[in-house]
Amino acid sequence: MLNKFPLWKNLMVIAVLAIAALYALPNLYGEDYAVQISASRNASVTTDTLGRVEQTLEQLDITPKGVTLENEQILVRVNSDVEQLQARDALLKELGTNYIVALNLAPATPDWLADIGAEPMKLGLDLRGGVHFLMEVDMQEAVRKIQDQMRDTVRSELREERIRSTSIRRDDSDVVVELRSAEDYAAAEQYLDNRYPGYTLIEDEATQTLRLRMTEAKLKETQDYAISQNVTILRNRVNELGVAEPIVQRQGAERIVVQLPGVQDTARAKEILGATATLEFRLVDDENSLRDAEMGRVPFGSELFPNRNGGNTLLREDVILTGDHIVNATSGFDENQRPQVSISLDGAGGDKMSLATRDNIGKPMATLFIEFKATGERDENDRIVFERHAEVINVATIQARLGSNFRITGISSQQEAQNLALLLRAGALIAPIQIVEERTLGPSLGKENIALGTQAILWGFILVIFFMVLYYKKFGLVANLALTANLVLIVGVMSMIPGATLTLPGMAGIVLTVGMAVDANVLIFERIREEIRDKRSPQQAIHHGYDSAFSTIMDANITTLIVAIILFAVGTGPVKGFAVTLAIGIITSMFTAIIGTRAVINAVWGGKRIDKLSV
Amino acid sequence: MHEIIKTNKTIPFMRYRLGAWFISGLLIIASIVSLSVNQLNWGLDFTGGTVIEVGYETAADLPAVRQTLDANGFGGAVVQNFGTQQDVLIRIEPREGVKAQELGNQILSLLQAESDGQVEMRRIEFVGPQVGDELTEQGGLAMLTALICILIYIALRFEWRLALGAVGALAHDVIITLGLFSVLGLEFDLTVLAALLAVIGYSINDTVVVCDRIRENFRKYHKGTSQEIIDGALTDTMSRTVITSLTTILVLMALFFLGGQLIHGFATALLFGVIIGTYSSIYIASSLALALGVSREDLMPPEVEKEGEDLDPMP
Numbered sequence A: 001m002l003n004k005f006p007l008w009k010n011l012m013v014i015a016v017l018a019i020a021a022l023y024a025l026p027n028l029y030g031e032d033y034a035v036q037i038s039a040s041r042n043a044s045v046t047t048d049t050l051g052r053v054e055q056t057l058e059q060l061d062i063t064p065k066g067v068t069l070e071n072e073q074i075l076v077r078v079n080s081d082v083e084q085l086q087a088r089d090a091l092l093k094e095l096g097t098n099y100i101v102a103l104n105l106a107p108a109t110p111d112w113l114a115d116i117g118a119e120p121m122k123l124g125l126d127l128r129g130g131v132h133f134l135m136e137v138d139m140q141e142a143v144r145k146i147q148d149q150m151r152d153t154v155r156s157e158l159r160e161e162r163i164r165s166t167s168i169r170r171d172d173s174d175v176v177v178e179l180r181s182a183e184d185y186a187a188a189e190q191y192l193d194n195r196y197p198g199y200t201l202i203e204d205e206a207t208q209t210l211r212l213r214m215t216e217a218k219l220k221e222t223q224d225y226a227i228s229q230n231v232t233i234l235r236n237r238v239n240e241l242g243v244a245e246p247i248v249q250r251q252g253a254e255r256i257v258v259q260l261p262g263v264q265d266t267a268r269a270k271e272i273l274g275a276t277a278t279l280e281f282r283l284v285d286d287e288n289s290l291r292d293a294e295m296g297r298v299p300f301g302s303e304l305f306p307n308r309n310g311g312n313t314l315l316r317e318d319v320i321l322t323g324d325h326i327v328n329a330t331s332g333f334d335e336n337q338r339p340q341v342s343i344s345l346d347g348a349g350g351d352k353m354s355l356a357t358r359d360n361i362g363k364p365m366a367t368l369f370i371e372f373k374a375t376g377e378r379d380e381n382d383r384i385v386f387e388r389h390a391e392v393i394n395v396a397t398i399q400a401r402l403g404s405n406f407r408i409t410g411i412s413s414q415q416e417a418q419n420l421a422l423l424l425r426a427g428a429l430i431a432p433i434q435i436v437e438e439r440t441l442g443p444s445l446g447k448e449n450i451a452l453g454t455q456a457i458l459w460g461f462i463l464v465i466f467f468m469v470l471y472y473k474k475f476g477l478v479a480n481l482a483l484t485a486n487l488v489l490i491v492g493v494m495s496m497i498p499g500a501t502l503t504l505p506g507m508a509g510i511v512l513t514v515g516m517a518v519d520a521n522v523l524i525f526e527r528i529r530e531e532i533r534d535k536r537s538p539q540q541a542i543h544h545g546y547d548s549a550f551s552t553i554m555d556a557n558i559t560t561l562i563v564a565i566i567l568f569a570v571g572t573g574p575v576k577g578f579a580v581t582l583a584i585g586i587i588t589s590m591f592t593a594i595i596g597t598r599a600v601i602n603a604v605w606g607g608k609r610i611d612k613l614s615v
Numbered sequence B: 001m002h003e004i005i006k007t008n009k010t011i012p013f014m015r016y017r018l019g020a021w022f023i024s025g026l027l028i029i030a031s032i033v034s035l036s037v038n039q040l041n042w043g044l045d046f047t048g049g050t051v052i053e054v055g056y057e058t059a060a061d062l063p064a065v066r067q068t069l070d071a072n073g074f075g076g077a078v079v080q081n082f083g084t085q086q087d088v089l090i091r092i093e094p095r096e097g098v099k100a101q102e103l104g105n106q107i108l109s110l111l112q113a114e115s116d117g118q119v120e121m122r123r124i125e126f127v128g129p130q131v132g133d134e135l136t137e138q139g140g141l142a143m144l145t146a147l148i149c150i151l152i153y154i155a156l157r158f159e160w161r162l163a164l165g166a167v168g169a170l171a172h173d174v175i176i177t178l179g180l181f182s183v184l185g186l187e188f189d190l191t192v193l194a195a196l197l198a199v200i201g202y203s204i205n206d207t208v209v210v211c212d213r214i215r216e217n218f219r220k221y222h223k224g225t226s227q228e229i230i231d232g233a234l235t236d237t238m239s240r241t242v243i244t245s246l247t248t249i250l251v252l253m254a255l256f257f258l259g260g261q262l263i264h265g266f267a268t269a270l271l272f273g274v275i276i277g278t279y280s281s282i283y284i285a286s287s288l289a290l291a292l293g294v295s296r297e298d299l300m301p302p303e304v305e306k307e308g309e310d311l312d313p314m315p
Helices: A007-028 A047-060 A081-098 A111-115 A139-160 A182-192 A216-241 A266-274 A290-294 A347-358 A414-426 A443-496 A504-533 A538-570 A573-606 B013-037 B062-071 B100-114 B129-157 B160-184 B190-220 B226-258 B261-291
Strands: A031-039 A066-070 A073-078 A099-107 A130-137 A165-171 A174-179 A199-204 A209-214 A247-251 A255-261 A278-284 A302-306 A312-322 A326-333 A339-345 A364-378 A384-397 A405-408 A433-441 B049-056 B078-082 B084-092 B119-127
Touching (some): A047 A066, A047 A081, A139 A174, A139 A209, A209 A216, A290 A312, A433 A443, A443 A504, A504 A538, A504 A573, A504 B190, A538 A573, B013 B160, B013 B226, B013 B261, B049 B100, B062 B078, B160 B190, B190 B226, B226 B261
Antiparallel strands (some): A031 A073, A302 A312, B049 B084, B049 B119, B078 B084
16 A cells, blocks of 8 residues: 555645745844834824924934834834934924824834735733733722712602602612601602612611612623723823833723833833823803913912813812712713713712802803823933823803703714713723732843743754654654644744734743654654554555554643643733643644644655655 | 664553552652641742842842841842842732832832942832732632543543543642642742643643553453553553653753743743653553553443443453
8 A cells, every 4th residue: 555645635734834934934034123103182193294204314314214104103113222212202302292102113024924914923021021010990999989879869869759768878889778757668669669770679668778789780881881991091091101012901800901011110100000180170260361361470369271272271270070070971962962971970079069060150160181191301310201281171151050960062073072071081080990910021031031932942942853863763854844844833823813922931832842742743653663563564554653643642632732721711921821832832733743744754655665664 | 763662571560550659649648748838939929929130230249138128128028049140039028008019119229229230120020919819719720620621521532430540640740749849949930830730731641642542452452451451551652651751851951941040930840740740641540540440341432332232241
């Protein structure tokens, strides 16, 4: 008998390897120093911006490797890290605070590779350097805030219904209503039953007490809202830091992961991440002259702030309410189909608002948005200087005495209403966050880790290759080909999967795979030797060797794969990285060790009569 | 042909199983005693706290660093060299009333102020205590889930006695590797946990190959006691077991010596685990299955049991 692969099988092996090699290729090109420019609020990146960037570079006498405008982002590639810093500083000054200018390392992938979507592997923070934060959202506080608001709603509604209660309070996460009499109890029970979606009514007739408890669904909705709100806000703040490729991601039920590659100054990063953008509601000072104030004569008890239309607005110094009382803000339309923003306040906020607006009906009230923004300046420690940035985002006339729920109308467009709602929410975190884990890695340690990992892989590889040739001769060479192909496949697959990140334990996983990948070949070759010992012809030995080793290899690898999957499911960060490379390595090694080596062996030995095998 | 093991004669592995059980039993007892007395040197990932790694330009003066820390209210910090003379690792336990998030940067600027030369920040890690507790729980859970999944898979694919033998061998490997970490006081961090799971993965790989051959030989040879069949299967797979372990140990040596300080624990656990795993898949897994009474009928393909056909006589 002869061992032959059909043409399609040979072609498939070649095609798979060629594709993997193609996608693994970008990893060899390294990275360019680059500056990345994107727009923050109120601005956009256009060809006009591109012109300004090119002009600035010309003034600095920097000849960039390339300047591209893509996806509303400008990427400037330069030749050295010195040029990179120069360019960043100059561009920051030129473009001002409406643009985010960040240092980046851009893959130096040639265009023809980039065109087919080939990119180098993403490196984890332990290989790149940077900061990793794990933040926890205070869910109890989120629930508390919602329940406080619920308590206020119940209170005012029962009052309107003339149902008398001795106390309405929040007890842990329930709203508790104690009624005055049996009639009140009956009336309240009838009124409150099924009135609020997302709440169940727990009755206790003996003590004439009703409890409103959140359903599981409502609880989950509240938590989801608290998380997604925090994620949005953190994203906005991270953008202010000017970091290239930041990650802000939800993890589990109540945590958020923030990764800032390349950032070293954690103190600063924490300050910005923790800094709450706040909101203030203030009365507009319409008794004094705005022009006088703009000339520098600001009246006592008032302050001058810029507004969104490019002008200024004179506000009273007294703050009616701060943004932390806001529970929710949504945009929508009023009766006349004009855009509006509905705002919900917590109990204390409602009282304050009510008190302040009682005597000021008909007067204009302003919404002031305060945040921290990066300026182009640097202090003596080379830190970017941040400044408090306050802006009047809306002025509306108070139409009536306001309570916990009110709305701002007279907004010019729906877009504007949406923006305002977003800003109001951003200024009002429903639940505070706390850093529960922080990891910072210096850039030198990252580079060192890459070097160490690469060295370990290389030496492990060399040792195994020597051993295999020594022990299995020519078949050993074939196994080594498979091993090399396996490495290429792992790198290729890692580069192709968008979410896969290479970490230091991930590199350890590759090393381990190198050691274990030859196992399949060892199994096959040992079988072939056995068959030869049993006096089979070489061709039969090859055929039976592969056949009988197959199910063993499958069983052994599936159990290892189970372990890898569990590691992936349970692990976080670096452990996940290890699980990913291990799992990919197991699958690719089965392909190269079983199908790949068979293709080579069939091609070399399979098509002719032979008396001896070099195994 | 080079051959590490000559396979002309069957090696009577199982004859020595009592000796192996004795040694394994001793190692397991020693491990459990050490784990309950010394416990594990839990790393930052599990205990929570702050770790700061700094690099000095010249060999670091550890006593001076300690003094600086003590003088500024950071008493009780563990200060040690990390990898090289220049690198210093400072570890601070979580404390009540201290904003742990700020600690890292405070200490860094303190050291930078006190030192004449440059002090480079290499790494700052802070882990909150609640994260650590969760991780311990998750780690234990992962280990159990892995063992149970493997138990089910092997029971389905092979037979429950072999499955119990295999999982028994895995538990054996994990306990003794944990014991080694406890006895030597090596730090047990997240990467070591990953390594332990990888040891499970490796050891099961080995065990499955042996089980596979035991099943095959039971079906192939109609003579011989269970013990003889198992000895034969172990002998057949011996050279594969040794060679694969050898190549794996070779690459792990590369990782151990070249991989750097951060994955030293990882490499240690794997290296030791692979050696133990190789031994256990030869001795523990199959001898456990033998003790549980695995026999030929248990491993016959199910289609033999056709109606009207006589079952094989008992061996």
